[in-house]
Amino acid sequence: MSTKYVIVGAGAAGLGAAEAIKQADPSGEILILGDEAFGAYSRPGLAYYLTGELPEYQLKLPQLSRFSFLNARATAIDPHRKQVHLEDEKSIPYDKLLIATGSSAFQPPIPGADLEGVVKLDTLDDAREILKRARRNKCAVVIGGGITALELVEGLRARHVKTHYLLRGARYWRGVLDESESKIVEHRLKEDGVKLHYHTQTKQIIGKKGKVAGVETTAGDVINCHMVAIAVGVRPRLTLAKSAGLEIDRGILTDEYLQTSAPDIYAAGDVAQVYDPFSDRTILDTLWPTARAQGTAAGKNMAGLQQPYRKTVPFNVTRLAGLTTTIVGTVGHGEDDDLIGIARGDSETWRQLPDILEAQSNFDVNNLRIAVGEKHLVGAIIMGDQKLSRPLQVLIAEQADISSIRDALLEPEASIAEIITDYWIEWRKIHAPSNL
Amino acid sequence: MNWRQVFTRDQSRHEARVVGWVIPENIRCVQCGICSYNCPIEIDVRQHAWLGKPVQDSHCLTCGECVARCPRGVLRFERNALFENGGKGA
Numbered sequence: 001m002s003t004k005y006v007i008v009g010a011g012a013a014g015l016g017a018a019e020a021i022k023q024a025d026p027s028g029e030i031l032i033l034g035d036e037a038f039g040a041y042s043r044p045g046l047a048y049y050l051t052g053e054l055p056e057y058q059l060k061l062p063q064l065s066r067f068s069f070l071n072a073r074a075t076a077i078d079p080h081r082k083q084v085h086l087e088d089e090k091s092i093p094y095d096k097l098l099i100a101t102g103s104s105a106f107q108p109p110i111p112g113a114d115l116e117g118v119v120k121l122d123t124l125d126d127a128r129e130i131l132k133r134a135r136r137n138k139c140a141v142v143i144g145g146g147i148t149a150l151e152l153v154e155g156l157r158a159r160h161v162k163t164h165y166l167l168r169g170a171r172y173w174r175g176v177l178d179e180s181e182s183k184i185v186e187h188r189l190k191e192d193g194v195k196l197h198y199h200t201q202t203k204q205i206i207g208k209k210g211k212v213a214g215v216e217t218t219a220g221d222v223i224n225c226h227m228v229a230i231a232v233g234v235r236p237r238l239t240l241a242k243s244a245g246l247e248i249d250r251g252i253l254t255d256e257y258l259q260t261s262a263p264d265i266y267a268a269g270d271v272a273q274v275y276d277p278f279s280d281r282t283i284l285d286t287l288w289p290t291a292r293a294q295g296t297a298a299g300k301n302m303a304g305l306q307q308p309y310r311k312t313v314p315f316n317v318t319r320l321a322g323l324t325t326t327i328v329g330t331v332g333h334g335e336d337d338d339l340i341g342i343a344r345g346d347s348e349t350w351r352q353l354p355d356i357l358e359a360q361s362n363f364d365v366n367n368l369r370i371a372v373g374e375k376h377l378v379g380a381i382i383m384g385d386q387k388l389s390r391p392l393q394v395l396i397a398e399q400a401d402i403s404s405i406r407d408a409l410l411e412p413e414a415s416i417a418e419i420i421t422d423y424w425i426e427w428r429k430i431h432a433p434s435n436l
Numbered sequence: 437m438n439w440r441q442v443f444t445r446d447q448s449r450h451e452a453r454v455v456g457w458v459i460p461e462n463i464r465c466v467q468c469g470i471c472s473y474n475c476p477i478e479i480d481v482r483q484h485a486w487l488g489k490p491v492q493d494s495h496c497l498t499c500g501e502c503v504a505r506c507p508r509g510v511l512r513f514e515r516n517a518l519f520e521n522g523g524k525g526a
């Protein structure tokens with residue numbers, strides 16, 4: 001009899017798993033559940049939908065059409081009977097189950113956060129709502145940090161909405177960017193007409209007849225607006241895992257095979273807190289390629305191939321105030337005032353603080369910062385010119401031995417871009433002559 | 437110049453046509469679809485990026501629209517061996 005695979009979640013992790021299962025066990029029956037009627041789509045693409053660079057239909061991912069998809073919300077799991085319960089009280093039996101329910105925006109306990117006109121950016125429905133409101137509301141306040149807050153700011157500006165961005169501290173994304181990088185981003189936002197409010201906390205969102213009318217800060221100032229967009233971080237969607245009594249920390253705890261504490265139940269993607277044998281830690285990520293890779297590994301293991309998931313160096317290319325920015329490895333400085341927990345497009349690794357030194361080089365809007373470890377490069381931020389994005393990503397991921405250039409890199413006025421470029425050309429000849 | 441202008445200028449920049457094909461690097465890709473949306477002959481470049489396969493479509497104009505517009509540097513041109521010696525084959 002063929003194995004029944006049930007995957008809860010039609011995101012990057014769910015799709016990755018379904019494709020891996022189909023390949024490893026072609027006779028298996030695969031069912032994907034998803035609580036969004038649109039099916040599978042590119043969640044990061046929502047940012048470009050907001051700016052108008054993409055129409056809605058283009059977000060849809062055709063990969064899902066190769067599988068049976070049921071648009072339904074799962075409400076609970078019974079691990080003893082091996083069943084998933086649905087909202088309409090039906091239940092679905094499984095032999096192997098994957099929880100790939102992703103994460104959702106954390107709702108901070110701000111008075112007035114439940115008013116009409118308070119928005120977030122998690123789902124296509126959220127993006128539709130923002131666009132609908134942007135047509136009518138010509139002034140908005142954005143609260144939060146990280147990439148998603150900026151995507152909200154940029155989306156609203158692209159729609160000609162006057163935008164106030166409230167920062168709790170002295171600068172943007174302190175947890176990952178250094179001071180000059182924050183300044184670059186802030187400067188560009190200001191040039192685009194965004195009003196930045198530093199050292200500003202929200203006391204309450206003011207309502208009128210149930211709708212947003214403004215924001216009152218703790219300093220007593222009032223900003224009038226009809227829309228408030230909040231992005232203070234995300235939380236794994238854990239309802240199902242809790243119903244099944246799975247072991248949970250901040251996410252669903254899994255071993256390196258993506259298996260949870262219950263037999264035949266796996267977890268992958270934003271919802272999973274995955275064991276990494278190299279650092280002997282369990283780590284949360286909110287990155288699309290990571291979610292897909294975990295899904296693929298989970299799918300293989302569900303289909304009986306024993307293959308551990310190996311965490312790779314976290315890596316993201318994003319756009320900050322119009323500047324293409326690559327973030328790879330460990331670059332962070334620690335805590336962030338504007339975020340509670342992890343933010344979208346983020347990895348906990350970026351904020352670890354190993355014993356590293358940093359070298360930096362600035363020219364015009366191009367900015368390059370690398371974190372130098374004992375023998376290897378451990379992280380890099382590349383803003384603007386992206387020529388070194390791939391070389392640095394490869395050198396960091398492959399743990400290239402940089403002993404020969406380490407001292408030169410750490411010279412006060414070192415032109416690190418040139419040193420890295422020369423090193424890369426030589427390194428590539430030896431290590432990957434053909435395909436890099 | 438503000439950043440939106442910088443971006444618009446970037447968008448309209450056409451890479452010189454080269455003899456070769458477009459190669460995706462899928463760990464950079466978030467499947468947003470800007471590449472497919474902007475392909476003048478509607479090649480589903482995003483699907484190639486999902487599969488990690490070069491765009492070996494004989495209709496590809498190598499116009500560079502997808503390479504230039506990808507917001508994440510997923511795509512790059514690579515000369516293919518076939519054309520290395522001025523089109524005489526490898």
Ligand SMILES: Cc1cc2nc3c(=O)[nH]c(=O)nc-3n(C[C@H](O)[C@H](O)[C@H](O)COP(=O)(O)OP(=O)(O)OC[C@H]3O[C@@H](n4cnc5c(N)ncnc54)[C@H](O)[C@@H]3O)c2cc1C
Binds near residue numbers: 103123271
């Ligand atoms: C605006 C935005 C920008 C982003 N930018 C980046 C970026 O620049 N780079 C990057 O790498 N990542 C980015 N991300 C993060 C990336 O999208 C996620 O890491 C990725 O989508 C996680 O995939 P997943 O499969 O774990 O979860 P998701 O893609 O969130 O999918 C979860 C799925 O589970 C379903 N689901 C949840 N609960 C239930 C239930 N109870 N019953 C049935 N179905 C359920 C949902 O419908 C959905 O199909 C961004 C995300 C957003 C929202």
